[in-house]
Amino acid sequence: MGHGHHHHYLPEAPPKPWFPWLVPLIFLANTALFVYTMYLNDCPNSSSPPVHCxxxxxxxRFSFEPLSQNPLLGPRVDALRKMGALDTDLILEKHQGWRLVSCIFLHAGLIHLLLNMFSLLxxxxxxxxxxxxxxxxxxYVLSGFGGSLASVMRMKGSAQHQVSVGASGALFGLxxxxxxELLINWSIYTNKKK
Known part of the structure; x- marks a missing residue:
């Protein structure tokens, strides 16, 4: 089989890029959940006294809460809480640990969603x-989870009752x-040049 040895001089084919489907899926999930949150929120029919949605x-029924309630163009806090927002009391007292993950996929408002989804894409x-x-x-999930844990630690000491949502922790992870990856590749490139 001596004649086969010349082929290893050929340059290796570059690795085939993966087809990205998960990130678009996360994008769709975040967007769909926001629409559903607004649907649940149902500003015109759920506020008593009625507010100017x-x-x-x-x-x-998808209309936004007044800016005085939510400056980010979004739902009321209780709609976010229903959807699985990060609520320290519910996590610590009612043991709803799943909120540490569910809150990653929720957004406080359209502006929040657009900013996060832009950076995600x-x-x-x-x-x-x-x-x-x-x-x-x-x-994505581990960074988001870590971000959620950090929020819980931060909110635990604070007196006011806060709720936290958003993919920012996950996005910071990405x-x-x-x-x-840039730094690692940089060192590989510079070593190759020597």
Whole structure:
């Protein structure tokens, strides 16, 4: 079989990029959950006394709470709590630990959602293409979970009753992994040049 040895001089094919489906799925899930939260919130029919909901004319039961209630164009706190927002009391006293994860997929308002989803698509798609869905999914959920835990620790001491939502922890995780990937690759590139 001596004639086969010449083939290893051929350059290796670059690794095939992964097809990103998880990040778009997270995007869709976050967006769908926000729409559902607004549906549950049902501003025109649930506020007593009635408040002046925003864009009721076009959005009907999906209309936003007044800006004085929620400056981010979104639902009331109790709608978010129903959907699984991070509520320290419910986690510590009612043992609803699942809220540490469910809150990652909820958003306080349209502005919050748009900002987070923009950064998710910009960083997430690129990372998933490079590293595949499994690693990115793990980073996303674990960072989000870590962010939630940090929030609980921070809120535990505070007197006022707060609720926290959002994928920011998860997104910081993705940004962090992107940064570390750049740094690691940088050192590989510079070593190759020598």
């Amino acid at each position: 925003l864009f009721t004319h076009h959005l009907h 910009v960083t997430g798609v690129r990372l998933e293409r490079e590293f595949g869905f499994l690693r990115i999914g793990l980073v 940004l962090g992994s992107m940064l570390s």
